[in-house]
Amino acid sequence: MNAVISAADIPRGRGPDDDDPLERIATALRETGYIVLPAPLPPALLGALLRHFRSLDQSRFQTAGIGREDDHQLNQFVRTDEIYWLDRSNPAVSAYLDSMETLRLGLNRRLFLGLFDYECHYAHYQRGSFYKKHLDAFKGSTNRVVSTVLYLTPNWQPRDGGELQIYAPIGGDTDEGMSHRVIEKVAPRFGQMVIFLSEEFPHEVLTSHRSRYSVTGWFRVNNSLGEQLDPPR
Numbered sequence: 299m300n301a302v303i304s305a306a307d308i309p310r311g312r313g314p315d316d317d318d319p320l321e322r323i324a325t326a327l328r329e330t331g332y333i334v335l336p337a338p339l340p341p342a343l344l345g346a347l348l349r350h351f352r353s354l355d356q357s358r359f360q361t362a363g364i365g366r367e368d369d370h371q372l373n374q375f376v377r378t379d380e381i382y383w384l385d386r387s388n389p390a391v392s393a394y395l396d397s398m399e400t401l402r403l404g405l406n407r408r409l410f411l412g413l414f415d416y417e418c419h420y421a422h423y424q425r426g427s428f429y430k431k432h433l434d435a436f437k438g439s440t441n442r443v444v445s446t447v448l449y450l451t452p453n454w455q456p457r458d459g460g461e462l463q464i465y466a467p468i469g470g471d472t473d474e475g476m477s478h479r480v481i482e483k484v485a486p487r488f489g490q491m492v493i494f495l496s497e498e499f500p501h502e503v504l505t506s507h508r509s510r511y512s513v514t515g516w517f518r519v520n521n522s523l524g525e526q527l528d529p530p531r
């Protein structure tokens with residue numbers, strides 16, 4: 299896939315699949331359900347995305363919702379980020395969507411997921427913002443199958459917080475609902491990307507101590523149960 303991963307990202311000398319980024323992502327989703335990619339996209343694209351993100355007036359961002367729940371007060375306990383839905387009107391966003399289209403086709407070819415489209419938004423976590431533990435999709439009640447988050451926070455430092463904390467997949471742990479065992483902490487470092495199965499992994503954004511920039515997206519299937527959008531747009 300042209301832009302979705304760089305050679306530097308690929309550990310050498312393990313197996314034939316390692317040379318093909320799409321293969322590596324598909325294998326990870328099949329075997330562990332998620333993958334963290336330190337630098338899958340070209341720096342020029344990342345820079346253009348961040349410039350576009352920052353050029354948008356803050357007033358064009360909306361307080362993010364949580365599924366059907368439209369109670370602003372309640373939402374504020376769960377998440378305090380602000381989002382901006384993306385389309386192809388900006389060239390950098392359009393290039394990013396091209397990469398995600400390559401990924402979509404590559405995953406469909408390898409995993410037969412039947413991914414139908416991709417929707418994404420910028421998310422801005424101002425200082426003090428968080429998103430409590432949640433699932434992006436509940437089995438049988440959504441059309442979101444694969445979640446992606448691309449981080450655009452420049453010069454992120456550990457003291458800045460805002461890590462994505464991923465919990466053990468549901469079913470694989472003792473709990474029926476949300477599991478409590480942290481299996482991964484992903485730094486929202488510029489250029490880093492995480493891809494995971496939407497229905498499997500509870501996750502949480504820890505409080506960010508500075509402005510945190512990201513692009514969150516979902517590959518969806520086209521099923522009749524898909525009227526629930528989280529967040530509603």
Ligand SMILES: O=C(O)CCC(=O)C(=O)O
Pocket residue numbers: 421429434447461462501502503512514
């Ligand atoms: O920004 C992140 O690390 C995750 C965001 C997230 O979980 C969401 O928007 O559903």
Ligand SMILES: [Fe+2]
Pocket residue numbers: 432433434501
């Ligand atoms: Fe999420």
